[in-house]
Amino acid sequence: MFRNFKLVPRVIFGRGCFAQLDEILSHQRSEKDDWAVFVTDDVFTGTPLAARIPLHDNDMLLYVNVDDEPKTGYVDQLTRQVKDARPTLPCAVVGIGGGSTMDLAKAVSLMLTNPGSSTQYQGWDLIKHRAVYHAAVPTLSGTGAEVSRTTVLTGPEKKLGLNSDHTVFDQVVLDPELTAGVPKDQHFYTGMDCYIHCIESLAGTYLNEFSKAYGEKSLDLCRQVFLEDHPDSADKLMMASFFGGMSIAYSQVGACHALSYGLSYLLGIHHGVGCCIAFDALEEYYPEGVTEFRHMMDKTGVNIPRQVVKGLDDTQMDTMINVALGLAPLWENCLGKDWQALMTRDKIRSLFLKM
Ligand SMILES: NC(=O)c1ccc[n+]([C@@H]2O[C@H](COP(=O)([O-])OP(=O)(O)OC[C@H]3O[C@@H](n4cnc5c(N)ncnc54)[C@H](O)[C@@H]3O)[C@@H](O)[C@H]2O)c1
Numbered sequence: 001m002f003r004n005f006k007l008v009p010r011v012i013f014g015r016g017c018f019a020q021l022d023e024i025l026s027h028q029r030s031e032k033d034d035w036a037v038f039v040t041d042d043v044f045t046g047t048p049l050a051a052r053i054p055l056h057d058n059d060m061l062l063y064v065n066v067d068d069e070p071k072t073g074y075v076d077q078l079t080r081q082v083k084d085a086r087p088t089l090p091c092a093v094v095g096i097g098g099g100s101t102m103d104l105a106k107a108v109s110l111m112l113t114n115p116g117s118s119t120q121y122q123g124w125d126l127i128k129h130r131a132v133y134h135a136a137v138p139t140l141s142g143t144g145a146e147v148s149r150t151t152v153l154t155g156p157e158k159k160l161g162l163n164s165d166h167t168v169f170d171q172v173v174l175d176p177e178l179t180a181g182v183p184k185d186q187h188f189y190t191g192m193d194c195y196i197h198c199i200e201s202l203a204g205t206y207l208n209e210f211s212k213a214y215g216e217k218s219l220d221l222c223r224q225v226f227l228e229d230h231p232d233s234a235d236k237l238m239m240a241s242f243f244g245g246m247s248i249a250y251s252q253v254g255a256c257h258a259l260s261y262g263l264s265y266l267l268g269i270h271h272g273v274g275c276c277i278a279f280d281a282l283e284e285y286y287p288e289g290v291t292e293f294r295h296m297m298d299k300t301g302v303n304i305p306r307q308v309v310k311g312l313d314d315t316q317m318d319t320m321i322n323v324a325l326g327l328a329p330l331w332e333n334c335l336g337k338d339w340q341a342l343m344t345r346d347k348i349r350s351l352f353l354k355m
Pocket residue numbers: 041042043066067069070097098099100101103139140141142143144145146148149150151152178179180181182183186189190270271272
């Protein structure tokens with residue numbers, strides 16, 4: 001069976017295109033009291049970008065905090081806040097921020113039309129009803145969250161996305177100017193998330209020409225951004241993120257993402273930096289990629305945290321191993337059908353101990 005996957009139907013790209021957001025949303029505002037919600041990273045509070053959000057009288061500007069990556073409890077709280085604000089559902093939910101904010105916007109748009117808690121929908125194709133129209137405005141490039149069919153949430157029992165066709169954004173607004181203020185470290189960590197998507201996709205056993213076409217172009221753009229100097233590197237990284245997301249949509253990520261999920265679940269380490277920490281320990285599996293990653297790290301002058309698993313007891317280590325080993329498709333993509341014989345608990349422990 002081949003996957004018949006859903007794409008984002010509308011994309012606008014270009015420096016300054018954020019100015020067209022009001023016109024784009026006007027097509028959703030058919031009734032007089034239709035209203036939109038702008039789910040916005042609170043890092044933009046009081047900034048010129050916040051002043052440019054095209055708010056109408058009845059609209060809601062909902063600032064969100066992403067110091068912790070999105071949790072199901074936070075999604076449920078935000079959804080309640082939106083439902084309680086007006087007697088009708090909004091006509092649009094717009095996420096303005098990095099991967100975390102985009103994921104919160106996706107999750108809220110889904111939970112406005114699907115009853116109960118978001119924990120009930122962590123998994124594959126559990127969402128029953130189409131979401132409220134939702135759009136993304138990325139302000140940080142790399143995760144591919146702008147094109148993916150998931151929103152990654154940490155719940156009380158698991159870290160697992162709401163994976164469904166309804167999760168995919170209806171509109172993406174790609175304005176490279178909006179990434180101008182990203183701190184250097186964060187720019188590198190989230191950019192490397194994209195680089196690693198490409199390496200894992202291109203080296204994987206699930207690879208096909210569709211994923212390869214997007215993955216190779218994305219990898220080429222990552223190299224231009226992190227090994228060369230270009231005045232339009234923000235434009236390049238925004239497209240690399242989009243194409244990297246397209247590549248893994250039809251293949252899969254691999255060992256690095258599996259291990260980084262363990263780090264994130266137990267230690268709360270954020271996705272981008274967690275991928276960097278894990279990737280640096282994976283020379284055995286991605287030798288050329290890891291060497292190039294280290295060159296990129298040297299060139300940017302960014303460091304990654306070391307010895308993050310130091311002092312963990314056996315129970316904590318077991319939890320991390322369980323989370324990582326639970327991601328069977330990622331291991332199968334990396335190591336093939338017999339991955340269980342190769343990735344034993346001892347092997348995975350030895351990899352974690354390098355981090
Ligand atoms: N849905 C998906 O397909 C998918 C894929 C990969 C990762 N993710 C999720 O994405 C999240 C990581 O996203 P991320 O790496 O983009 O980071 P993020 O959204 O967590 O943001 C990281 C930091 O950068 C700040 N920031 C964002 N834009 C900025 C700007 N323009 N200027 C200054 N600061 C800015 C944020 O406030 C935050 O402090 C994780 O929660 C991860 O699980 C989702």
